[in-house]
Amino acid sequence: MAASDVPMSPELEQVDGKIRDIFRALQNGFQKIDEIKGSNRQSKQLEELTGKMRECKRLIKEFDRVLKDEQKRNTSEVNKQLNDKKQFMIKELNSYVTLRKTYQSSLGNKRIELFDAGNGHVAEDNVQMASEMSNQQLIDSGMKQMDQTDQAIERSKMVVAQIVEVGAQTATTLTQQVSFLER
Secondary structure, X not given: OOHHHOOOOHXXXXXXXXXXXXXXXXXXXXXXXXXXXXXXXXHHHHHHHHHXXXXXXXXXXXXXXXXXXXXXXXXXXXXXXXXXXXXXXXXXXXXXXHHHHHHHHXXXXXXXXXXXXXXXXXXXXXXXXXXXXOHHHHHHHHHHHHHHHHHHHHHHHHHHHHHHHHHHHHHHHHHHHHHHHXX
């Protein structure tokens, strides 16, 4: 739907133009993804496209907000056309979200991400192609992650035990204070 099909205020036209620009960038970005060599570079391209999708979602909400503000000034036919335009934008954005999920899934199948234990972010140095790792390396990596998980669980159990102990001490103290106050 072209901008000239529906009469819009200058503010709506501006938001609509930004949304159309993002849709063009998304279309071009997804066409380029297949040409990119290496899953890390493809992942970075997907991250950039995801950022554009977030911006587009924000702009569609802005379009909706302006549309609602201007609803009283428009005829019911113009409001219907603008609402249809918004629904079309949402469908188009959803198609890109689906495309992103497809690419993300195929990238996820190509590589194994070994997480840095400290911060939960993928450490770029630790991302290796599954085909480059031997079975023993995969097993060792999995065992290391399981050990780290077991240690985290043990630490959590100790914290819970300490909390229970503090709770019991607090209950005892409160009981003593209540009996003191009742005297």
